[in-house]
Every structure is written in C-alpha cells, then in structure tokens.
Amino acid sequence: MKAASVKEIRDELKIYTPEQLQELCLRLARFKKENKELLTYLLFEAGDEQAYIHGVQEEIDAGFAAINFRSIYLVKKSLRKILRDTNKYIRYSAVKTTEIDLLIYFCRKVRTSKIPLSKSLVLRNLYARQVAKIEKLLAKMHEDIQFDYEDDITFLKA
Template identity: 55%
Template sequence: MKAATVSQLKKELNFRSREELLELCLRLSKFKKENKELLTYLLFEEGDEVAYIQNVKQEVDELFKDINTKAWFYIKKSIRKILRVVKKYIRYSGKKDTEVELLMYFCFKLKNFSPSIKRNPAMQNLYDRQLISINKTLLKLHEDLQYDYKLQMEEMGI
C-alpha cells in the first residue's frame, strides 16, 4: 500500500466531520508510541514550552546517569540513544529555539561526561557535529536570540 501525500491527506481531512477526526486521532494514538507522545505534546505541553524543555532536560540527566561506563562500546551506544531521544523531542516541538536549547544542553552534558569524550574520536565527532547543527540553527533565529545563545554557550564552555 502506497501512503498518500500530505496535501492529499489534508484535502481528505477537510471533508471529515469532527467526530470522525476525533476517532482518527484516537486510532492513530493506539498504533505507535511516537504518535501518542506527539499527541500528548500537542494537547498538554505545547502551551508551556519552558516546562517542556525542563522535563526533557530532566530526562536527559537521568539517561546520562544510567550510562554503563565499563566500556566505550556501551558509552557510545547510550549516548547515541540519548541523542535520538533529544532529536525526537525537538521534532515534536518544531521550534528552533527549543532545538538550540536542547542540543546545547546535550553538548554540555556530553562535554562534562566522565570518562572524557576527547579520548574517543567517534564521540568527539558526534559532539562536533552537534555544535555545527547548533550554529546552523542559530543563524535562523533573531539576532538578539543568537547573541543570547552564544553567550550562554560560552558560559557553558561549549
């Protein structure tokens, strides 16, 4: 089965009643965890972005605490998983300032992680790529926000 395009879906949804749309949303939420998480964000957390960012930061803190530091293999695997989680939450929000803030926090945690990522080229490259991503996203923000975030990055040491 070939999936319809977004514009086709939008046109079809315009013809559906309120009850049908509600039923479709509930049915979507039953199939994938990500659908349910996105719906939760849109319904409950979109209005308070600051609290959303704080919740994500707390989850990142917990994930960093749970990393098995016995071998680099486990460290790399765990850090990549944390980055996937952060990127997922960034996708839910879709806001550039949220993206910058969460990636900055991830880089801060990664830089201060023990054992140091400087001893592992793969982790150092991952860190460098995230800094490049932050800087690209910063260019899309207002000049005042760019300045504030760059100051914050300097304070954090990233």
C-alpha cells in the same frame, strides 16, 4: 499500498465531522508509541514550551545517570540513544529555540560529565556535529537571540 500526500490527506480530512476526526486520532495513537507521544505533546504540552523543555532535560539527565562507563562502546551507545530521543522530542516541538536549548543542554551534559571524548574519535565527532548543528541553527536566528546564546557556544567550543 502507496501513502497519500499531505495535501491529499488535508483535503480528505475536511469532509470528516469532529467526532470522526477524534476517532481517527485515537486509532492512530493506538498503533505507534511515537504517534501517542506526538499527540501528548500537541494536546498537553505545546502551550507551555518551557515546561516541555524542562521535562525533556529531566529525561536527558536520567539518560546520563544511566550511562555505563565500563567501556567506551557502552558510553557511545548510550549517548547515541540519548541524542536519538532528544532529536525525537525536538521534532515534536518544531520550535527552533527549543531545539537550540535542548541541543545545548545535551552538549553541556557531555562536557560536564566524565565522558572521555579524547579517547574516542566517534564520541568527539558526535559532539562536534552537535556543536556545528547548534551554530548552524543560530546563524539563521535574529542577532539578539544569537547574542543570548554566545556564552553557551563559547563554553561548548572550549
């Protein structure tokens, strides 16, 4: 089965009634956890972006609290999971400042926790990629916004 393009889906959705659209959304939400999470964001959290950022930051904190420091392998695996979840929440929002805020928060947590970046090339590269991603996003933003995040970038690079 070949998936339809977004334009084809948009055109097809125009012929449905609101009740039919509601049923389609509920049916879609039943199949994947990510679909349900995206609908939750769109319906309940999109109106208050700051509260959404705060909620994701709490989840990042919980992920860092659960890191097993017995071996670098387990630390690396935990960090990748936290970053994967963070990127998923960033995709839901699609607001660039939210993306920057969450990535900076993740990098700050890596820097302030007792994760041994110097002992693992993989961990150093993971951290460096996120800092580079933040810089790339900031380069596309307005000068005033870049200035607001200047101190954060300085901290992350030190």
